[in-house]
Amino acid sequence: MDPSCKQCSFAMKRRHIGLQQLQAITSTAHAFLGPNKRLKFIQDEDAGDAVLIGSCPRLLEHLELDGSVGQLLHETVLAQKKLFHSGTNTLMFLAGAWSRVALECLNRGISVSDIKSAMRGGLQECLDACTQLAVSVEEFKKSDVRSNDQCIDMMVKHSRYINARTKNTQSDDNVQDFRKLSIKSDDQCMDMTHKHSRYANTQTEHAQSDDNVQDFKGSGIKSNDQCMDMTLKHSRYINTKTEHAQSNVNMQDFRKLDDKSDDQCKHMTLKHSRHFNARTKNTQSDVNVQDLKGSDIKSIDQCMDMTLKHSTHFNAQTEHNMQDFRKLDDKSDDQCMYMTLKHSRHFNAQTEHTQSEVTMQDFTKSDIKLDNQSMHMTLKHSRHFNAQTEHTHHDVTVIAQAVSHGCSSMHLLLKAYELQNRAHLDIHNLATCCIPGVSEDHACVLRGYVTLLSVQQTTQVQRLQGRPLNIALINGDLSEKYRHVGFNRPGNIKHITDLFITEESWIENAYKLLHDSSIDVVFVSGVVDVDLKQRCKDVLILEGVKSSVLKHFSTCTGAVPVSYICQLDERRVGRGLRLRKESISGRSDIVSITTDCSVLVTAVICSSVSAKLQMLEDEFWSCAHRLQHALTDGKLLHGAGVTELICIRRLRQYTQLHPDRSPHDSAVLELMSEAWMDFISTVMLNSGSVANRTEAWTSITHQMRRHTDIGVTDGLGVYDNVTVKCEAWRRALDLVFLVLQSDTEIITGVSQGENTYNQLMFL
């Protein structure tokens, strides 16, 4: 039969099969979005085994996708994974959501080129929003609380560009409204003042803020915190003297507060911190401390005093801080705990984190120690503040927490980072070792390269422990049959008479070589001849060692990786290796291999369910890469759907701003924002914050109308990587465009006689 091509047609007028396929395949990945992934079992009917899947690349790996669209998707996801090790779930979801957008557009009779230009414009708008919204890691670690507010500010700023002048005049009206404010108008007030302070000149600002203050003075307790908001914000833009004056007024207001003031006070300082940057952090905890105390007026006064001083003299503030802390003499454990938690929330640190632990202990022990600790913290922070470029340990912890997305692996990663004891997370000197049959709690991080041993190896290790050892590194397999890549084995060699070299003699030679060079440990990247392993009783030979580990030990020990064992000589042997038997939950068949200058650490991942190991390992690596991206990007995006929510808003504004654009544009952009809605609602649904999609949509619409974001309620402190996210979006859209523009699938090498394909034309 002739080899022939057959072709089938994708684009049937308004029903694009390719896009439908893309949508169908990607829908399987919806459950992987968000922090609570719902795992999947994939069963292979032929082989009879099943695998547990928790991520898109693994899913696609196990699905047999023979269509071109499926393969394109797989390639796209793999490429994203290869480069970023993250963002694949987003990519896959959006590829599906946007192919639905494209389908709907086709359905409405919009031409392909119109869809392309509109969607590209829409994505660009969203990417621009991301660039503007990205929180610098420096900023972010100082005050995570303000994150959401900042989004709002950004949005406000944006809308201001639309019509700055009218806004300016309107602000007066707003002030009027503001006087009759209830709690609901809080957000509006915020916006107003912001705009106002930007555009109104200093004089009016003074006047107005005075007015406001006057009004609020009489407006009762409820409005007090709003008053604070406003005045403090004003103080950012006017000179120091006025600031003092205003603050005095504020203090006056505060003096009128009764025991309800806890919240307001807290609120105030939070807002405050937003404008005075990190320094006020310490103040926050003070306020909390005061709250715990039960907050009498005096303490609030002190707190206020302190804050003011703080804003002018940092050192003085620190002392005040300490003094405040000293007043916390006989605190009960609970209260201290509460404080620490509050505290750590503002620092975004974890309770497991060493510093926090110490702090907690100190809190429970005595107030003096606590003072020292707090002193220490403050100093640390002041250092951050001065030398912003350097990520300290604490900062990394804060960032790690933000990008952990609820992965328990992040603790493990942080421990690894601690153990590495470097300024940056060194992902190249990180290895993993999976241990089945041990419960997940035993996961830990050990110095050096950790691996599981066979019974024979266990006894070898026992013998080799405790003295410096020699090492050889082998690239490829360690067997007689192995040849380097690119070596073409002659197919047809016949040896006359006996073989000149037998396997036995090769093994003898290899053994002799190892023995003569007094090698104790051999790392092999490939597999090792079974007989050789048997023969070398006193040499520990480890197979399947990753090339990064080989490279590490090459630099640490001076060993040169070789392809053939015959290349080994004195100069290629590494020295100074040490073995240590480790024991984890009763399993003692574990070894850690280190050198004196080794910075390699291994995360030991345990699970009593061995099917989960692969997933936990994937999760660990994705955490590691997320953290690394965060540190290299130096920027983060708000997670938990906040960024996407802003994208929706931007898209809607864009349509309003450019009414002159083609009528199709607004339709396409509206559909695109629906795709974002879909994304957010799926995240919400998966995270369990809503019961169903309708509820999610209602909630999103509600959030859209108000100026707060959903992140405030359930996404506090969740952040995403900027580059990874933007790149995933771009790649998803590229994929959708490729499929959208395709009208024909051509399958080659199929004979005409095969009847498995109907409706196909042969060429």
Next chain:
Amino acid sequence: MSRISKKKPALCTDEPLSNSTICQKITLLRNILSTAYGPTGRLKQIHNNVGGHVLTTSTSTALLKRLEMSEPLLKLISTALQHHTTRYSDSGLFMGIFTLTLIENTKKYGLRTSTAIKVYKHLVEQCNVYLKGDSCGCKVPVEFSSCDSLVALAHSMITSKPACMLDSRETQQISSLITQAFLYSIPCNSSGTACFGRTVTIGIEGQSVNHSSVFPGLLLDVPEMLLPGDLERLGDGPFKVVLFGVSLSGDISEVGDVALEVHRGLNPERDLLQQLLKIGEQVVKDKVSLFACQKVVHPVLQHYLREHEVVVIERLGLALMEPFAKITGARAVASLFSLVPMEAYGLVAGLCFQDCGSKKLLQLLSSKHAAISTMVLCHRNETMLEELKVCAMTCQRAEHVLRLTLREPYALLGGGCTETQLATHITHMNQSTAPTTAAALGISHSEFLMAVESFRSSLLAVALSLEHDGQDCLIDLTYGHRWVMDISSQTEVKHTCGCGLLEDRSNLEKTHLNTACQTFSPVFLENNDTQPKVLDSFSAKLNALNVAVEMASLVLDVKYIIKDVN
């Protein structure tokens, strides 16, 4: 007793063009090609259904390379087309669509093949005369004093390949890069026979497009074992270079698939390795600093060389052999059993690392001012490795087109305007002279007119193939340019014509393309201030037109297809 298996008789197809299956296949191929035509052309996804790589493309070169035809007639056309694109790099789809439509139209109009062939040949001659003549309205001279038209040529090449997925800014950048690379390749102040330099195109995936750039010299992937310190240790150039064209992996695959009988005590592998090390010794003795090999270098030899501070580059690949030899002046050594002759060594002026986005590359600088530059193309989308290749291929092509332009410093109007003008001109010219020409060709008047009509509508069919979103195509009745309805309004015509030379005026009368209208001679536009925005290669299109007519005539002339099925 031996058994004789009877040979099967040959299969013969009589009048292949009246066979409906064959006609269907011709239509199918024409459909595939015409839907892929132009900047909004639809992409084709080609794969082998067993998990092979998916190729997404709309270029004729990539498409036809992968398509296997079952019909000899289609194979014939496909081969001719591929030959054309190898020589001219452009207008492949134009040629394919025109050939196939001519064949279909001849059938549709019920023309006798001999008549049709005669008339088509006559017409294509007229086209040649018109296009080469001075009064041709569809060509513009390419100004080498400014690079605007060069950039425009490159730009239309790039935009006609939608699989590159470049936005307008990126397209602009890549077009100017191509022009830049082209200008680099023109040798300056050379005496005697000047010859073009070379541009090597390499692709980097995952980087954003705006990291693309052109570098002098040759850029290579950094060898895995090469560390920055190694280059520092080398010091300043020039460095002696040796280049091997044979595999140095130490295998004996070169002997081919034959049975070898090896006697006791012999170990071919060991002996070969000894031989390789001898080469190594010689090279080190001759103070070579850069050791390059097209294929794999045995790890033992690599170790030896590295220990003697020789930089080893292996797996250079066939494509880079020629530019490598050119830039270093080294002659590729083809044997490992003789000493490397002294004259085979080459020189590089310097070796350094070059950053391209986040990727590091090794740069070789020429010692002899060889006009070799490397265009590094980056594409954000790593997945579409193939797409990138299409992009790289397109770029090499575009540069080729620019070189052809040096020979014939003209460009044709793009955007379908050349086709409409040519069709209008041909029809008009033959309207008045029809009786005499028909008599001269020895055919009837009506047959002649019918054949002209078939030729005309085939040309217009190409112009019509540029639209894929269902817009209406128009032709103006003064200049014969092609116009498209604006999609959003449906009643208004886009501001400029297909090639961008003309702006719409209220008094410009237009009619739908492919409807019969009164013939007219397109007005020759002189002293026009505006420059056309879309340009096509002159030589490529001229050749495509001629080959298409020739191929169509050949296919129309086929009476029998005889297939040996044994």
